[in-house]
Amino acid sequence: MSDQERPDIIIQDNTAIWEMKVDGDIHGTYMGKFRFRCYLTPTQKIAADREYRQMLGDNPTTAPEHESFLAYSLTQLKYRVLEAPPFWSSTQQTSIGAVHGDLPDENVLSAVLDAAISAEVKYKAQLKKRKEEALDRAKKAAERLLKGRDEQAEE
Secondary structure (H helix, E strand, C coil), X not given: CCHHHCCCEEEECCEEEEEEEEECCCCCEEXXXXXXXXXCCXXXXXXXXXXXXXXXXXCHHHCCHHHHHHHHHXXXXXHHEEECCHHHCCCCEECCEECCCCCCCHHHXXXXXXXXXXXXXXXXHHHHHHHHHHHHHHHHHHHHHHHHHHXXXXX
C-alpha cells in the first residue's frame, strides 16, 4: 500500500490525524492519537536540520547511520507533531530542549515518523488531484463556452 492510500491517516485541512497501535519491544503496546502538520515551512525545515546536526555533535558526518536516523526522526517529529498521546512527552532536557518521543522502543519512533511522512505524501497527492480536477472542470467549461459561441455564430 502506498503512502497515498493509507486509510489510517485522515487529512483535515492541512493537518492529519493518525490513531496508532504499535507493539514495542520493551514497553508493550503504545496506543493513542497523533495530529501532524502535513508539511513544514522553510524555516521549520531549517530549524529541524540545524537541531539534527546539533544532536549529532561536532562532527555529524561521522555519526553512525543508526544515530543519524534517530536524530533525524526526533528533530523532524518535533516540528511535525502537533498533538500526541501522553507517552510521547518527555521531561528529559538536552542541548535543544525537551525531546519528545524519547522512547525505549525505537520501532515506535520509526512508526510515528513513517505516519508523519506518509501524511505529507497523502496531503500532497490530494492537493495534486484537486488541482487536476479543477483544471479539468475549467477546460470543460471553456469547451462548452466555445461550443456555445460557435453555435451562435452559425445561426
